[in-house]
Every structure is written in structure tokens, then in C-alpha cells.
Amino acid sequence: MPNKDIPDAHHVARVCPKNRVIRDGQGRPVGVFPQLYKLREKTDTRPREPYLSASYVEYFGNEHSQCLKSCVSTSAFPIKPADFMVILNAGKVRQIGATYNLKLKVVHDTANKSNPAYAKIVGTPHDATHAFLGALAATTVSLLISVEDINR
Template sequence: MAERTIPDEHHVVRHCPKNRTIRENGVVVGVMPQLFELRLHRNEEYLSSCYYEHFAGTHEERLKQCVDSTTRQIGDRDCMVLMNVGRTKTIASGHGAKVRVVHQYDHPKNPSYSKIKGVPFDPSSAILTLLADEASDKFYVVKDLRGS
């Protein structure tokens, strides 16, 4: 699998299932730290995401293309979280973790597939909460992106 490091000024978009969103009166107001937790029962070694700058177009068009390119089933009540690569790495390094964000440009089903590597396996890690806090104003409801 061919990978290329994504520059710090670029972004990745992570799918956030509705059960990982924080809602008040039915409105999404944030994401849970568990969104950034590796699933040990699946032996995950990285978090999947889409490389935002892989696509051309407006901000909304790029986000929609991230939804469309994801091979997982994404519901209208799910969200997409936009993450700056450099900020993600800074948050992790501030707590002793070395995170790398790479674009797997030869992925057979998703040409924008990217990986966030180096997230701690510890579900109680402060990094997960800090990443969720960072995402508090960078999430987009899929229904709005699809124009449904």
C-alpha cells in the first residue's frame, strides 16, 4: 500500500456515526471522545479518514465528496468531522504521542482514503477528549451535505 504524508496545513475528514455525536434538543453540538478511540476488538492500528484536499471544489463540495467516497454506509444523521493535520499532530505530541497522517493514494475503493496513525490504544487518554474538543465546531451533519 502506497502512502504519502499529508502536509500539516491540509485536512482530513472523519466519519462520525450518530451514536458518537453529542446532541441537545435533537441538535448536534459536538462529538464524543470515543470517535477517536481505536477498536481493540478489531485490532485497529489507525483511524480511517478521507483526505479533504484530494478533492476540488467549494468547501461543501469537498465535504460531500468525502461522504460519497467513503465505503462505509453513512446515514443522514451522522456527521463528518474536519480535522487539520498539523493541529491533530500538535494535540497528540502535547501528550507524548507521535501521530502521523497519511494518504493511501492507491486504495482500491476510495482514492481519498487516509489514515491517522499513532493514536493511543488507551481509551482514557486525554488526547481523545482534546481531539473531540477540537472538533466541537468542525462537524457537518450529513443530511445537510447531501441537501436532503
């Protein structure tokens, strides 16, 4: 079975480019913009994005800092030191989705050969103004970690 449910107590990490980070008056990161969770629309060169990509944190073990380093190093695209990782609890993602009548799945794609920890958040709305995106963004304030700090 290529997709396996990630347990509620486990986490996924999603790359957050520096331009999606909300900063306070002193420039400290305090949250993310809801657009971080917007699915990409169809273009001439790619289809409509069907799910959000992430990494299954606990796939790499129990040592949190090492798991995050592994999430960064196994990414399919280069992640810059100025970028961030947003850590989401799988159960909380499902719970927030249920609040908006969304049947979300947070799954580990076990068939992905290039990234063994590849995860998907399936069922998020395509509507960029959907309240779910803001609710999900509001849960990440204390779970935003800079890639620079992860790689230390």
C-alpha cells in the same frame, strides 16, 4: 510510496455516527464523544485496529462543500443522513498528539484502490481513557457537519 503526509494546512474528514454526537438541551449538535477516536480492539473476527480511518478532504479540490460530498460518496460503507462528518486539520491533530508525546502521522493512502481519498491517522493510543481522545474531541465542536446538510 503508498502513504503520503497530508500537509498541516489540509484536513481529513471522519464519519461520526449520530450516537457519538453530543447535543445541547435543544438537541443541537455541539461536539463529539471522545470514543469517536478510540481504536477498535481485537475480536475473534478482526485484528486490533492499527489506525483511524478518514478521507483526505483537499484530495477532491478546493470547493469545500463539494469536497465533503465526495468524502461521503467515496466512503467504503454506507453513511446515513442522520450521521455527521468531523473535519480535522492535519497539523492540529499532530500538534495535539505532540502535547501527549504521541508521534502521530496523518497520511493519504495513495494505494487504496476503492477510495482514492483514503486517509489514516496513525499512532493514536489504544487506551480508551487516554486524555488525547478528549483533547481531539474538543477540537471538533465547530467542525461537525451533518451528512444531511452535506448532501443538500
